[in-house]
Amino acid sequence: MASLDLFAGENNDVTRFSERAYLLHGYVERDANAILEQLREVIKQSPLRQFVTPGGGKMSVRTSSCGDFGWITDRKGYRYTDTDTITGEPWPAMPAELKELAETAAKECGFESFSPNACLINVYHPGAAMGLHQDKDESDFSQPIVSFSLGLPATFLWGGLKRGGSPHKITLQHGDVLVWGGPDRLRYHGVKKLADGQHPLTGNVRVNLTFRVR
């Protein structure tokens, strides 16, 4: 696949929904086809899989990773690895164009030095969900999280720094990008059970990419 068009940046429609949490509406919409094409190549090397959590439950989301590190879980806990535990090979490289888009989005929100070395790929089919959790397996919480949404829309849940209370609901559409960091870096967050639907680019799935510094 040819390089991305890198149209992102032309769209300045940004909603700030917490002190340092931002929704960039449609930020990667025009790059969506190219992003999905890159992901198909990644998934050929490291296939999607359903993890088991430490509690023994099976995640409904299908997951892979690219970059220097990939996020995994099993009964022993959550962690990053430098090789795919299925293939035994290093995780596929993070496509440079994706990394650049994530960095540009972070910069747009005032996170100047973001250089992700891990990208978690989560594919949601109808019925799949993500319970409220914190992204806390990384070592430097001064670095933000950047999240791309592609395909079917989803309801994002935005909680507090501790469990409890009712999370805010934010609709994520195809092409939207979320950035959160600073005092919001360890907020609980999740995704409501995905509603059935069809999207012209992805069919009946939602694709989510989260870029992190391990």
Added chain:
DNA sequence: AAGTCGCT
């Protein structure tokens, strides 16, 4: 407990 269940 990134899940599931049970009570409100």
Added chain:
DNA sequence: TTGA
């Protein structure tokens, strides 16, 4: 919908 929330709390354990």
